Amino acid sequence: MPTEQPEVRAPAKRLGFFESYLPVWVLACMAVGVAGGCLLPALTRRLSTLEFGHASHVSIPIAALIWLMIYPMMLKIDFGGLKGVMRAPKGLVITLFVNWLVKPFGMAFLGWLFLRVIFGDVLGLITADAARAYTAGLIILAAAPCTAMVFVWSYLTDGDSAYTLAQVAINDLIMLVLFAPIVMFLVGVTGLTVPREVLFTSVVVFIVIPLSAGWLSRTILIRLRGREWFGTRFLPRFRPVTILALLGTLVLIFAFQAGNILANWPAVLLISVPILVQVYFNSGLVYFLMRRFNVPHNVASPGALIGASNFFELAVAVAITLFGPTSAAALATVVGVLVEVPVMLSVCRMCVRSKRWYERTA
Secondary structure, X not given: OOOOOOOOOOOOOOOOHHHHOHHHXXXXXXXXXXXXXXXXXXXXXXXXXXXXXXXXXXXXXXXXXXXXXXXXXXXXXXXXXXXXXXXXXXXXXXXXXXXXXXXXXXHHHHHHHHHHHHHHHHOOOOOHHHHHHHHHHHHHHHOOEOOOOHHHHHXXXXXXXXXXXXXXXXXXXXXXXXXXXXXXXXXXXXXXXXXXXXXXXXXXXXXXXXXXXXXXXXXXXXXXXXXXXXXXXXXXXXXXXXHHHHHHHHHHHHHHOHHHHHHOHHHHHHHHHHHHHHHHHHHHHHHHHHHHOOOOHHHHHHHHHHHHXXXXXXXXXHHHXXXXXXXXXXXXXXXXXXXXXXXXXXXXXXXXXXXXXXXHHO
């Protein structure tokens, strides 16, 4: 009789050095930014007033750093991968349903419930005006599906890379159309006025321009030099640029928010509550629906993570554009940066550990 062969397990997936310690880098940037804002107030004020036009709220230094972050992300998107997804659309439909119907409207509800009702009216910890501003920031955060870190989450959960890439591409295309109307409608419901021109300008500046530049660069360079050169030689050059731009953006954001953070540090803890609830609820909802409709685990796990994570770089930029770099709304999006990375790592761990259960019962 043949002897039973021991099960061979693939080595555990691990993050790179930077991604593994991203919460540490974020906290370090927070400390450096807050210290700089307090110790160098004149320089901080000067940087915060550098805008594209008078009273546009589009910060030149932050916009430049955001472009350096987003452009390399857009270079990775292959719109040709959409054909494969359309042959098995169930996972895509579930993810899009949660991303564009459940998440933004659910975050508006959670912001109202926790910040306005529980922490405001019941406990008296937050004023009504502050609750509206914080909720506006949370809505902006939830209305932008994650683009960059999704590739890391998919890798850690053995996700289908082509399917993940296609989902990110479709979400980016949808953002061009739905992001501004959803933000305008939901933030308007909170009682705050959203300048239409400023919002659409932010969409053009932070989505249309880098997405178009990334697509054109990818298409032209692959045609001229080939896909292998593009993936192995060109893309890796942007890795340090992206990292430095992310860290620089965080330093500036926390410097501009230094007064808000020091004066309202308890609010940072309160704002994190609806974000935590949203992440775990949305990821669980996508995972359950994927299993219910017999979607493979390598599609369900990255789908759950896409449905729960946020494009926090874009959210921070838009909040600053709409309400200013020192606003309460911008502070709420910054809290999303602090919360998301460690929480999403825990969701990755849950997806990996539940793989056998998922496949056995699906």
